[in-house]
Amino acid sequence: MKNLLNRLLVIPVLALPLTSTYSQTLPQPPLISVSGSAEVRVAPDEIHLSFAVDTRNENLEQAKRENDEIVSKSLVFLKNSGVNEKDVQTDFISIQPNYEYGSSSPKAARYIVRKSIEVKLHKIKVFEGILTGLLTNGVNEVYGIEFRTTELRKHRDEARAMAIRAAREKADALSSELKVKRGKVYSINENDSGGYWGGNFRGGPSQNIGLNAAGASVEDGALAVGQISVSASVNVSFLIE
Numbered sequence: 001m002k003n004l005l006n007r008l009l010v011i012p013v014l015a016l017p018l019t020s021t022y023s024q025t026l027p028q029p030p031l032i033s034v035s036g037s038a039e040v041r042v043a044p045d046e047i048h049l050s051f052a053v054d055t056r057n058e059n060l061e062q063a064k065r066e067n068d069e070i071v072s073k074s075l076v077f078l079k080n081s082g083v084n085e086k087d088v089q090t091d092f093i094s095i096q097p098n099y100e101y102g103s104s105s106p107k108a109a110r111y112i113v114r115k116s117i118e119v120k121l122h123k124i125k126v127f128e129g130i131l132t133g134l135l136t137n138g139v140n141e142v143y144g145i146e147f148r149t150t151e152l153r154k155h156r157d158e159a160r161a162m163a164i165r166a167a168r169e170k171a172d173a174l175s176s177e178l179k180v181k182r183g184k185v186y187s188i189n190e191n192d193s194g195g196y197w198g199g200n201f202r203g204g205p206s207q208n209i210g211l212n213a214a215g216a217s218v219e220d221g222a223l224a225v226g227q228i229s230v231s232a233s234v235n236v237s238f239l240i241e
Contacts, residue, residue, distance in 0.1 A: 030240040036167030037233035047121040050144030060111040067113040070138035091116035159232035167236045183239030192232040
């Protein structure tokens with residue numbers, strides 16, 4: 001019985017060095033870590049326009065009626081201008097009382113009715129006419145204009161491939177100067193951005209590779225659409241052989 005207890009007590013002591021060995025972090029192999037980035041410039045072929053109708057009146061029903069009339073006129077204008085119904089969508093509707101606080105019991109001085117609508121335009125050249133027509137028909141707030149490309153996936157793939165080539169070229173240049181051989185990829189992560197701009201929205205920062213994917217800027221009357229940026233960046237670590 002005494003010998004059996006001695007053997008049982010020895011087991012944890014022997015297990016400790018094995019557990020400690022497996023818990024140690026394996027050393028990282030020698031690496032060359034680089035980054036690569038690229039930007040593709042492309043002319044937009046789609047516009048997302050967001051506008052609202054804001055009406056205010058002491059009478060709630062009157063405020064709603066005025067709002068409905070202006071929205072209806074705007075929707076008829078869009079339809080007559082060739083905008084497909086599936087490209088027009090009501091974003092939100094709000095009714096808010098505006099209170100007077102001068103007396104002991106606050107009361108609604110007027111009511112604010114607001115309807116927001118989003119429109120997708122597939123022809124850049126009609127944008128100015130659509131915007132002017134909406135304002136003429138009573139729209140009193142335009143809060144979002146985004147120029148986009150419908151081929152975002154294509155241009156992002158192109159920018160990503162260029163960024164990877166840039167990273168590989170940097171790694172080769174470093175390897176050559178250090179008199180070592182670049183091996184296989186050890187790790188990689190990427191980030192892409194852009195594909196639209198409007199208001200405060202714009203594609204990513206300037207990159208170290210640029211490509212004009214669509215030729216000259218698009219201009220229509222007083223509107224100079226220019227180009228939007230689709231960018232990608234990668235961080236790559238290569239093994240050193």
